[in-house]
Amino acid sequence: MSARPPTDLPLSPVNFLRRSAVVFPERVAVVDGDIRITYAAWLTRVRRMAGLLAAQGVKPGDCVALLAPNSRMLLDAHFGVALAGATVLTLNIRLTADELTWITEHASASVLLYDHSLAALASRLPASAKISDVEYEELLIDADEVERAVEDEYASLALNYTSGTTGRPRGVIYHHRGAHQQALAMAYHAALDPSTVHLWTLPMFHCNGWGFTWAVTAAGGRHVCLRQVRPDAVWRAVQEEGVTSLNAAPTVLIDLAASSLAARVPHRVLVGTGGAPPSPTLLGQLGDLGFDVRHYYGLTETFGPSVVSEFPPERAAAPLSEQASFKARQGNANIAGAPVRVVDDAGRDVPADGVSVGEIVLTGNTVALGYHRDPVATAEAFGSGWFRTGDLGVMHPDNYIELRDRAKDVIISGGENIASVEVEQALATHPDVLECAVVGAPHDRWGEVPVAFVTLRSGASLTSVELIAWARKQLPGFKAPKEVVFGDLPKTGTGKIQKFQLRAQLRADG
Numbered sequence: 001m002s003a004r005p006p007t008d009l010p011l012s013p014v015n016f017l018r019r020s021a022v023v024f025p026e027r028v029a030v031v032d033g034d035i036r037i038t039y040a041a042w043l044t045r046v047r048r049m050a051g052l053l054a055a056q057g058v059k060p061g062d063c064v065a066l067l068a069p070n071s072r073m074l075l076d077a078h079f080g081v082a083l084a085g086a087t088v089l090t091l092n093i094r095l096t097a098d099e100l101t102w103i104t105e106h107a108s109a110s111v112l113l114y115d116h117s118l119a120a121l122a123s124r125l126p127a128s129a130k131i132s133d134v135e136y137e138e139l140l141i142d143a144d145e146v147e148r149a150v151e152d153e154y155a156s157l158a159l160n161y162t163s164g165t166t167g168r169p170r171g172v173i174y175h176h177r178g179a180h181q182q183a184l185a186m187a188y189h190a191a192l193d194p195s196t197v198h199l200w201t202l203p204m205f206h207c208n209g210w211g212f213t214w215a216v217t218a219a220g221g222r223h224v225c226l227r228q229v230r231p232d233a234v235w236r237a238v239q240e241e242g243v244t245s246l247n248a249a250p251t252v253l254i255d256l257a258a259s260s261l262a263a264r265v266p267h268r269v270l271v272g273t274g275g276a277p278p279s280p281t282l283l284g285q286l287g288d289l290g291f292d293v294r295h296y297y298g299l300t301e302t303f304g305p306s307v308v309s310e311f312p313p314e315r316a317a318a319p320l321s322e323q324a325s326f327k328a329r330q331g332n333a334n335i336a337g338a339p340v341r342v343v344d345d346a347g348r349d350v351p352a353d354g355v356s357v358g359e360i361v362l363t364g365n366t367v368a369l370g371y372h373r374d375p376v377a378t379a380e381a382f383g384s385g386w387f388r389t390g391d392l393g394v395m396h397p398d399n400y401i402e403l404r405d406r407a408k409d410v411i412i413s414g415g416e417n418i419a420s421v422e423v424e425q426a427l428a429t430h431p432d433v434l435e436c437a438v439v440g441a442p443h444d445r446w447g448e449v450p451v452a453f454v455t456l457r458s459g460a461s462l463t464s465v466e467l468i469a470w471a472r473k474q475l476p477g478f479k480a481p482k483e484v485v486f487g488d489l490p491k492t493g494t495g496k497i498q499k500f501q502l503r504a505q506l507r508a509d510g
Contacts, residue, residue: 010153012176013183013214014082017043024194024220031241032072032225039220042076044145049080051144052136056111056129060085060148063159065109065127067091067100067118069227070200073133077113078204078213082157082176085148089159090205094416094476097124099169103161107171107372153177159372160207162300162417171372172300174208181365182303183214185336189294189308190245190270196221199237201229202247202272206415207304210247210272210296221245231259238265247272249415250282251446253293257285265290272296274305275412275447280324287320297330297403301387303366307401308334329402330393337364341386342395352395357404360393361386409499411440411448418479420499423450426474427481430467432460437489437497438481441506452481453489453502 009015017039020029025040037045053064064081066088068074074090081088089107091100104112104125112127116134123130131139158174190212192198198216200223202209216223224241226233229248234256237243248256250273256262271286274296278286286293296305309331311323318326333339342350342358350356367387370378381388393403411418420438427436435455440448452471456462464484471480490501 010150010176011180012082012150012153012157013179013218014079014150014176015180016183016214016218017046017079020217020220027194027220028222029217030072030075030223030225032075033227035072037072045140046076046080046083047145047147048140048143049076050083050146050148052139053081053084053086053111054146055143056131058084058086058111061156062086062111063089063107063109065089065091065104065107065112065125066114066205067093067112067122067125068115068133069093069117070204070225071115071133071227072225073113073115073136074204075213075223075225078158078208079217082150083147087156087159088208089161090208092161092203092205093118093121094478096476097121099476100125103169103171107159107161150176153180154369156369158208160300170374170377173369173372174303175369178303178366178368179208179211179214181336182211182334183218185334185366186211186215186305187219188335189305189310190215190272192216192219192221192245194220196245197224197241197243198222199224199234199241199243199246200226201234201252202249202415207298207300210274210298210304212247216245231255232261235259235261235263238269239263242267243269245270249273249275249447250278251414253278253282253286253291254445257282257289262289264288268292270294272305274298275415277328278324279444280321283324283327284320293327295327295329295331297401299389299391301368301381301389302337302362303368306334306337306362306364306366307331307340309400326400329396329400331400333362333364334366336366337362339399340401342393342401343386347384350395352397352399354394354396354402357392357394360389360391360401360403362389363387409439411438411450413440413443413448413450413478414446416478418450420450423452423471423475423479423481426471427452427454427467429474430462430470432456432462433467435489435497437499437502439499439502439506441483441503449482450479451483451485451506453485453487455489456486 021039021043029039029042030037111129114122154175157176159171161169269291271291271293295309297307298305307330350358409420423438434457437453441451443449490498
């Protein structure tokens with residue numbers, strides 16, 4: 001077999017750790033409570049993780065599931081699973097056992113590594129082998145070091161499950177090349193460098209932490225793990241560790257600004273956020289604290305943030321209200337992507353007038369391979385040569401896009417995606433519910449919250465409190481409706497519920 005030419009190195013984010021371990025061997029790479037791990041020691045850990053997984057029977061192409069809060073084990077997995085030639089599946093710890101069971105079975109996960117705090121939940125999930133974080137640390141000591149080379153940069157690296165819009169989530173297949181490119185893009189846009197101290201306020205199970213698991217490593221920065229995102233814990237980490245970077249949902253930023261511990265940071269902290277755009281008030285509060293906020297847009301299918309809203313530096317003196325209005329736009333492609341398009345039903349670009357609405361479509365290195373075990377959905381979303389986001393928006397004359405609505409009816413609440421159909425199905429199981437529709441209502445704290453519009457069966461006397469309690473028995477708390485409005489539902493002539501009227505009603509009432 002001839003040697004691979006020197007120009008042909010498959011792109012993979014595992015290369016970032018190899019480099020940083022050579023260039024910055026004694027630099028602290030990971031902080032997890034009182035534990036501090038250097039880059040050289042970290043590379044040894046992940047090699048041993050690969051050896052441990054191989055000893056458990058994990059073969060190239062297998063899937064390894066992780067059920068853990070932000071911690072060193074979860075961070076290890078973003079490199080160690082790949083070194084074993086396997087695919088990493090980071091599970092959303094906020095989901096129910098039934099939801100997680102379906103996901104792990106659909107992904108065919110053979111091994112489950114879990115945090116001891118989630119032992120009860122882990123016990124209900126299927127896997128041929130289960131290892132707690134305590135056992136993991138003990139087994140690492142004597143594990144062999146294994147490091148499989150990446151031969152194909154389009155091989156599966158990670159599985160990330162969407163919230164789904166038909167009651168079941170979809171497993172999005174991430175490839176090594178896309179993760180590599182997304183990491184470099186995030187390192188660039190978040191201004192990461194060897195002095196970076198990145199605080200893990202964003203769950204690593206969200207699109208692999210938007211690629212920052214790999215991006216911070218590429219920059220040679222420091223990962224600071226945070227198991228529970230409480231304002232006091234965040235502020236202590238910012239002050240004690242000298243945090244320079246973090247990502248969070250708007251609700252977390254609201255809590256940070258309102259905390260009694262809030263105090264201006266002597267250095268700039270670059271903050272990434274997604275979902276609902278930050279309000280002028282919040283931007284002002286965070287600015288006074290030394291936080292520089294960047295607004296991102298993306299989907300699970302695009303490795304997280306594929307679109308960045310970059311405020312032009314030449315307009316830095318503009319009034320805060322003007323800056324907030326500009327930052328409310330989603331922006332345009334990150335540095336690894338291709339310019340975003342907004343197209344009509346025929347696939348033609350809509351006029352860039354800030355008024356004409358079309359579907360946002362994306363292409364480039366940071367688009368996923370497709371959906372795991374779902375060729376029909378893959379063909380529908382990826383088959384045109386562009387990824388169809390299902391999100392509706394406009395293109396402004398300055399080539400910045402702005403969302404107008406979500407064709408998929410996904411509600412973004414506190415950074416979590418909620419499929420309205422899933423909530424509707426749960427409500428519909430109540431014997432007194434005749435028909436229902438769920439939409440997102442604007443909320444100052446959460447961005448959006450689910451509100452249910454319900455038509456009851458004749459003679460029923462169900463209350464909103466009773467119905468919400470019914471939903472909470474079937475759904476995680478954040479998915480249950482926060483309000484129920486009883487009455488007839490607006491419909492088209494063909495009997496379809498007009499959700500846009502329900503949204504308009506909520507805006508008028510608010």
